[in-house]
């Protein structure tokens with residue numbers, strides 16, 4: 102199955118004849134599809150718990166599914182694939198881990214190739230299911246995906262679970278969240294609002310559909326589901342099963358997040374092990390002093406790649422930090438982890454509040470449309486701008502899929518304010534490259550730098566020479582990444 106085939110083509114070619122149907126085109130059967138999105142974990146996953154409950158209430162099966170949408174492989178308008186090789190490789194690690202974990206609970210993970218609107222309703226029909234549960238994501242494309250499933254007749258339940266603070270605990274309506282971060286944080290802290298407590302992982306899951314032509318073990322084989330199955334359902338599933346190009350890039354040993362090493366692998370087990378060792382080594386006590394570092398694993402928490410894929414829940418991370426504080430004392434640094442995780446929350450609420458407007462060229466501002474400096478942008482992506490700090494950062498990003506916050510700020514500012522480039526091209530490049538790509542955090546931070554978001558200060562311009570003096574005085578970082 103070629104990755105470039107559109108989902109429509111895939112289905113039209115591959116579908117076997119329809120089986121007998123019940124009302125609304127769905128045969129009657131007790132079963133629930135759990136569609137995994139950015140929540141690739143068992144711990145603190147209320148959506149999975151709800152799906153499991155629905156399945157057992159009906160005495161039916163539960164099928165965990167994740168999709169590889171070909172849209173991710175298409176070229177953006179800026180001339181590169183939406184999901185680059187590092188992101189794909191890290192995600193694949195996370196899916197393999199989850200597949201094994203689900204198999205351990207007597208279930209499995211089915212990975213399919215296609216868009217949600219094309220694949221999920223058809224899968225439901227063929228399995229005789231109508232119910233689907235997934236996490237809620239407050240971003241335009243993700244909302245449209247759910248709408249399309251409902252329009253296709255599926256009974257979709259979504260569960261909001263990606264923020265530290267539960268929506269019900271906010272001291273204001275989610276639609277009225279203050280636009281400025283400081284006001285948001287202060288109101289929460291004055292009201293004594295705390296993060297929601299993480300929910301335990303399920304101890305067992307309902308079985309896979311009986312009609313399903315594969316064992317849990319073959320399903321857990323991640324990208325090799327259903328080969329050689331003879332039934333029509335098996336043929337159909339095999340024909341749309343994902344087999345993305347699996348060339349994992351070699352990871353540069355200079356990386357601050359060497360995800361080729363087991364300790365930094367994608368997936369829940371590595372995430373939880375990382376969190377445990379981060380606290381056991383006392384690093385929350387020094388976070389605020391080290392967080393502006395540029396190279397190495399320990400200068401910041403490195404939670405973000407696991408948070409972005411959902412392998413780590415922010416509530417679980419915060420629970421570990423609270424336990425650390427209870428045992429070893431709180432200080433400014435451990436507080437600052439909460440502070441930064443609140444930034445992540447704030448960008449989520451902003452996306453939920455302002456919706457599509459945040460994704461337009463002007464953002465929330467009335468300022469003229471941004472220009473696109475095509476040659477400058479190309480030099481920027483390749484680390485050939487002539488600014489040593491920016492170039493070093495851009496090389497690290499494309500060689501490893503990770504970049505420190507300090508350098509993200511500098512390279513973003515340089516594109517927007519020094520090269521006069523379109524912030525959307527920069528955001529799209531980050532989306533393609535970052536293994537911790539998170540739609541709300543990425544969009545929010547780029548808008549913030551470009552002065553087109555909710556921050557009242559009208560943008561941030563970083564003086565990269567001064568930044569190099571302040572944060573890379575001895576030039577070690579620029580030397581480290583001085584060559585590709």
Ligand SMILES: Cc1cc2nc3c(=O)[nH]c(=O)nc-3n(C[C@H](O)[C@H](O)[C@H](O)COP(=O)(O)OP(=O)(O)OC[C@H]3O[C@@H](n4cnc5c(N)ncnc54)[C@H](O)[C@@H]3O)c2cc1C
Nearest residue numbers: 401402403404405441442445506509510538539542543546
């Ligand atoms: C232009 C730009 C684009 C960015 N794009 C992303 C993105 O796609 N995904 C992403 O997770 N972060 C993004 N960030 C935010 C930040 O750079 C990363 O979250 C951070 O570098 C991740 O490393 P860490 O986990 O070690 O962070 P730490 O410093 O240890 O922080 C702990 C956690 O707090 C949260 N956090 C910290 N800073 C921010 C911030 N500025 N905005 C939102 N959350 C924050 C993250 O969840 C992070 O994991 C972006 C920043 C900039 C300036």
